[in-house]
Amino acid sequence: MSAGALHDRVATSLVRAEQRYTAQRRQLVELLAGAGRPLSIPEILGTQPGLAQSSVYRNLDTLERAGAVRRVQGADDFARYELDEELTGHHHHLVCTVCRRITDVELSARHERALDRALEEAAERSSFRALSHRLDLFGVCADCAAGPAGPGV
Amino acid sequence: MSAGALHDRVATSLVRAEQRYTAQRRQLVELLAGAGRPLSIPEILGTQPGLAQSSVYRNLDTLERAGAVRRVQGADDFARYELDEELTGHHHHLVCTVCRRITDVELSARHERALDRALEEAAERSSFRALSHRLDLFGVCADCAAGPAGPGV
């Protein structure tokens, strides 16, 4: 998706939620779009000096309520944020238990269909109305397997 | 698994970790075994009056390090604990976004195999050494769909 189209769609979401698309919110959306993986608040503050921590929390929360951003839980105490799947496409996560980094990964269409069928079966058996799913792989990423660099943020 | 066999296996895990199997730890293990779903600390403290909160946190942590208990993250801020899959069998979770309750669910062997193949493909493509996975369904449980009861703990 082009940057223009991305901003248009986020802007629409915000308007629906009666919120403004301010410079800082644009900045956050572009950062998340460029990262291609979920970012933690410390990571965001580290690359964008000058942002107030509370404003980042508040704006990510606003963007989440508007449906443009999603909050994901990794292997540590930090929340991470990524663009909503409607903007990035459906994907899953590789969570490195060494450096705590989360990487996006997509399944082939065939495997994703198989997964959906499995989930339908499970939900139906429990009379559960499923709205979304989360599939994470925990392990060691290529970087950490190659050389011990220690955990980052 | 019988209660005796369960305690034997937990005891072995604790011995390996050079920890003792005290009365409170037995109590926690039996509670988790009887619940059949992950429990939060508030839930545990609610049903077991007299336990010190800090001791519950510490003992669940000890049991987790020993490999007898697993900590899982739901849809709210509370951590939940369940017996390790080695004791309960591999399973996944239905997370109700209304009452926050987590329910265990198993996939059929066929679907579980399909899932494993999909994960292998994804891990290999990213040179990721996968150690475990987490598959959660988010939605509304049967109880909450039937009648609005409001979120519990």
Add this chain to the structure above:
DNA sequence: CTACTTGCAAATGCTTTGCAGGAGA
């Protein structure tokens, strides 16, 4: 006996909130 456990209370650290000034429409 010696080391691990427990309970209480205080501390920790991510996240949220109150408030006063600034900016979008």
Add this chain to the structure above:
DNA sequence: TCTCCTGCAAAGCATTTGCAAGTAG
């Protein structure tokens, strides 16, 4: 101009930790 947004500082809250007394082995 009116409402929303921002930054700073202070507060919230689940979780962790220090310490002294209790207990397993």
